[in-house]
Amino acid sequence: MSDKFLADKDWEEAEFRAKVIAELPTQLTQGNVDWAMCQLNVSRSTLFRLVKQFREDGRTSALLPDTRGPKPGMQPLSxxxxxxxxxxxxxxxxxxxxxxxxxxxxxxxxxxxxxxxxxxxxxxxxxxxxxxxxxxxxxxxxxxxxxxxxxLATPGGLTADSPLDIVQIDHTKADVTVVDPVTRRPLGRPTLTVAIDVNTRMVLGFHLSLEPPSLLAVALCLTHAVMDKSHWLVARGISTDWSAQGIPNAIYVDNGAEFHARAFEWACSEYQIDLQHRPPRTPRYGGHIERLIGTMMGAIHLLPGSHFSNIFERSDLNAEAEAVMTLGELETWLALEITGSYHARVHSALETTPSAAWAAKVDGARLRMPADLRQFLVDFLPSEQRVLQRDGFHLFHIRYWSDELRWLMGRESRKFTLKYDPRDLSRLFVLTENGIIEARPADLTRPAITLWEHRAARRALREAGRQSVDEELIFRAIEAQRNLVDSAERQTKAIRRHQARRSHLTPLPMIDVTPDIAAREALPGPEGEGSPFLSHPGFKVEEWYDDD
CATH class of the missing domain: 1.10.10 (Arc Repressor Mutant, subunit A)
Incomplete structure (x- = not known):
């Protein structure tokens, strides 16, 4: 029997006892006692005890049957x-x-x-x-x-009065293996970075990458959260609506290194975003984002190639052998799951759907949009401080130059903030009082490389005993490594991941501030390790990928 059934049975017995004893007169006679003993099926002494308990307490619960075992506090130890x-x-x-x-x-x-x-x-x-x-x-x-x-008691919870008052961001390793878009061989499990609005429970944006959590992933996720996603959806053939957009007033994050990066804290301050870190080892302070991630992973477990949440659920299933989805296909699938399922389901805490909650509240809220979406992304990219030398900026043992830098010559030797995209070191973004200056390697014959390739080349040179590293050696080492990868007859997973990192380094048009809707809508679908992210009215968009 269940505890609930036993409790109901005990309460019914207490109610019957109270009904019988309530009919007894104040002065009991032998006839009253015999009648009550028969009704309750108890002894004379038990009847008088029950009558005394009920008349002193006056509540039905005083007549509940005694529980077995010794009473609390009885028979103390010597x-x-x-x-x-x-x-x-x-x-x-x-x-x-x-x-x-x-x-x-x-x-x-x-x-x-x-x-x-x-x-x-x-x-x-x-x-x-x-x-x-x-x-x-x-x-x-x-x-x-x-x-x-x-x-620990945790009364109440994190509440927000309006949309975008509080946004939570976090990463997780997706419980599914993705495959190479050409060979269809497994590449590994991607990292999902996602942002949720606490007030409406709307998913504001997300980013998928084959790399560990990084500041770049946060920047791309935030850019996706802030921008108008209508063209982004069209580029992927998705007809559902995703109306959530705007700069958050506050961002709540955990204590990952990327969330404590100086560039991230500075960018939040630049856009008047209140950055809050939850106390260490207290996941309850990130309950909204944790529940969202759990919901997303529960949906992903239905996909071929799923690892499930633990080895017991996975059993003897070979996730890599079952994997069929590329990173781009998984990105589109997640967008459909978010916009067509999660946003359309009634949320128990809201008693309405997230999309309906957003539509009802966003009209009365003041949404802040970045004046320049490209500038917004650049502001959240990793940064370094460097002094402008006579021959340009030196970063990662590469010399960068732009003719626009001539106007900065002759000033005091102050340090400039250099923003860089780890996926493509063929350009730097120099932050000045008059805007961004884009600098390129002084040697224009240099190929586009990733920071991952740069680090691998430097590591190889150190292992070879090189005491000093220069630009020429780095690029020669990277070229040799690429030739090894390209000539490998049997590819390992690590090499396939390396090729996926390089897949975006093909010549594509840079971001242009001139409207070109036809060109924008004609962008190819997601390929390789990423897809166009900056689909914004009035911009031509290049592909952005996370390689570091």
């Missing part, structure tokens, strides 16, 4: 035994060694017998333990963090 139990509790049981109750009882019983005392039973010892603060006991046995997660 002072001598209590001293032994307390000693072993502090020095043995309530420690990180986490002994079992049986082992605790054996230690207590051994000392009691040595002193000629009757040891308590293991059940009495268990009742003694239950009288202690379980949160404090767990903190001593398993650590403060675990005790707080289980026992």
């Amino acid at each position: 002072p001598a035994v209590e001293e032994i139990v307390s000693h072993h509790f502090k020095g043995f049981f309530a420690t990180r060694r986490k002994p079992t109750r049986t082992r605790f009882w054996r230690e207590v019983a051994a000392d009691c017998r040595a002193k000629g005392l009757a040891p308590p039973s293991i059940r009495r010892l268990g009742r003694w333990l239950e009288g202690h603060d379980q949160a404090k006991l767990m903190a001593r046995r398993e650590g403060k963090d675990k005790a707080e997660r289980r026992h």
Whole structure:
């Protein structure tokens, strides 16, 4: 029988007892007593006890059947035994060694017998333990963090009054393997970066990458969250609506290194975004984004190539052998899942759908949009500080130059902020008082490379014993590495991932501020490790990929 059934049965019995006893007169006669004993099927002494309990308390619950076992507080331990139990509790049981109750009882019983005392039973010892603060006991046995997660009360929750008041951002490793778009061989599990609006539960934007969490992934996710996504959806053949857009007033994140990066903190300040980091090891402060990620992963588990959430669910399924989706296809699938399913389902906390909540509240809210979406993305890219030298800027052992830099010559030797895209080191964005200056390698014959390739080349040169590294050596090493990759007859997963990183380094038009809607709508569908992200009215868009 369930506990609920037993509780209902006990309450019905208490109600019947109260009904019978309420009919008894104040002065009981033998006839009244015999009648009540027959109705309740109890002895004379039990009847008088029930009558006394009910008349003193006046509540039906006073007549609930007694629970079995000793009453709390009965039969306390003797002072001598209590001293032994307390000693072993502090020095043995309530420690990180986490002994079992049986082992605790054996230690207590051994000392009691040595002193000629009757040891308590293991059940009495268990009742003694239950009288202690379980949160404090767990903190001593398993650590403060675990005790707080289980026992700490968390009344209320994170609330936002209007759309974009609070946005939460986080990363997760997607529980599915993606494949190369050409060979259809497995590449690995991508990283999903996603942003959610706390007030309406709308997914504001996301980004997929084959690389670990990085500042670049955050920048691309935020750009996707802020921009008008209508053209982005059209480019992927998606007919559903995704109306969420705008600069958030506050961003809540965890304590990942990318969220503490100086460039990220500066960019948030630049756009008047209140950046809040949740306390370490307290996932409850990111409940909204955590639940969203759980919902998204639950949907992904239906895809071929899913790893599920643990090895028990996966069993003997070979996820890599089952994988069929490319990164671009997974991106489109996620967009459909978000816009066509998640946004259209009634949210239990809202009692309406996220899309309806957004539509109802966004009219009264003041949405802030970036004046220049390209500038917005650049502001959130990683940055370095460098002094402008006579021959240009030197970064990553590469010399960068632009004719526009001539106008900055002769000024005081102050440091300029250089923004760079780790996926393509063929350009730098120099931040000046008059806007962005785009600098290119002084040697225009240099091929476009990624920061990942740059680091690999430097590592190879160091291993070869090179004491100094210059630009020529780096590019020669990268060219040699690319030739090895291209000539490999049998590709490993690592090499396939390397090729996927390079897939975006094909000549594409740069972002242009001249309207060209036809060119924009004719953009190719998602290929390789990414897809066009900056689909914004009045802009030609190049492909942006995450390679670092």
